[in-house]
Amino acid sequence: xxxxxxxxxxxxxxxxxxxxxxxxxxxxxxxxxxxxxxxxxxxxxxxxxxxxxxxxxxxxxxxxxxxxxxxxxxxxxxxxxxxxxxxxxxxxxxxxxxxxxxxxxxxxxxxxxxxxxxxxxxxxxxxxxxxxxxxxxxxxxxxxxxxxxxxxxxxxxxxxxxxxxxxxxxxxx
Numbered sequence: 567x568x569x570x571x572x573x574x575x576x577x578x579x580x581x582x583x584x585x586x587x588x589x590x591x592x593x594x595x596x597x598x599x600x601x602x603x604x605x606x607x608x609x610x611x612x613x614x615x616x617x618x619x620x621x622x623x624x625x626x627x628x629x630x631x632x633x634x635x636x637x638x639x640x641x642x643x644x645x646x647x648x649x650x651x652x653x654x655x656x657x658x659x660x661x662x663x664x665x666x667x668x669x670x671x672x673x674x675x676x677x678x679x680x681x682x683x684x685x686x687x688x689x690x691x692x693x694x695x696x697x698x699x700x701x702x703x704x705x706x707x708x709x710x711x712x713x714x715x716x717x718x719x720x721x722x723x724x725x726x727x728x729x730x731x732x733x734x735x736x737x738x739x
Contacts, residue, residue, distance in 0.1 A: 577679045577680075577681065578680065578681025579679075579680055579681045580677050580678065580679050580680070581593075581597070581677070581678045581680065582675075582676070582677060582678075583600060583602075583673075583676035583677065583678050585666060585667065585671075585673045585674045585675075585676065586666065586667075586673075587663045587666050590602075590633060590636070590643065590666065590673050590676060591636050593676070593678045594633055594634075594635060594636060596678070597678035597679065597680050599632050599633060599634045599646070600632065600633045600676050600677065600678050601630060601631075601632055601676065601677045601679070602630070602631060602632070602633055602672070602673050602674075602675065602676040602677075603628055603629065603630050603631075603671075603673075603674055603675045603676075604628070604629060604631070604661075604665070604670045604671055604672040604673065604674065605625055605627075605628060605629075605669070605670045605671050606625075606626045606627055606628070606629045606670070607620055607622075607623040607624065607625055607626060607669070607670065608622070608623025608624050608626060609621050609622050609623040610623075610626075610670075611626075613653075613654050613659055614654065614655075615654070615655050616660065617640050617641070617642040617660045617661065617662050618659055618660060618661045618662065618665070619661075619662040619664060619665060619668075620665065620668065620669040620670050630648075631645050631646060631647055631648070632645065632646040633645055633646075633673070633676070634646050634658075637660070640660060641662060641663045641664075642660040642661055642662050642663060643660065643661050643663070643672070643673075644658060644660055645658060645659050645660070645661055646658055647659060
């Protein structure tokens with residue numbers, strides 16, 4: 567594609583994030599969405615809604631996803647999957663805090679991206695598309711850093727067009 571260089575956005579730096587609930591929450595609040603991994607078991611394929619916790623099935627393999635927020639009231643992380651908007655909650659799922667260090671080892675390898683080099687205006691357009699006030703962080707002393715669970719259907723419509731290849735470019739909110 568001619569002219570792709572003018573549209574390129576690169577990550578300036580990254581930071582590993584410790585695999586604890588508090589460290590993951592703090593990183594989401596500080597840097598924005600995080601890339602992370604977890605072990606997928608057979609029961610995950612049938613996830614439809616609610617807060618996922620391992621219940622049964624054999625280990626299938628490791629999977630990379632993007633943590634976009636958290637909700638202390640349901641004790642879960644809000645996670646963007648790459649499978650499509652027809653899976654789960656419009657392409658998203660919630661996973662219990664207990665899975666951090668649990669059977670799925672959710673968050674075992676997490677990275678926070680920060681600092682952007684390149685087309686700042688393109689990145690700004692992308693961030694404005696994904697960081698609508700109905701989706702990202704709730705303000706206020708008690709709720710600071712909590713993600714709005716909100717309406718996952720509209721969230722999926724807002725974010726469904728952003729490709730998985732953009733994972734990580736959202737860390738400089």
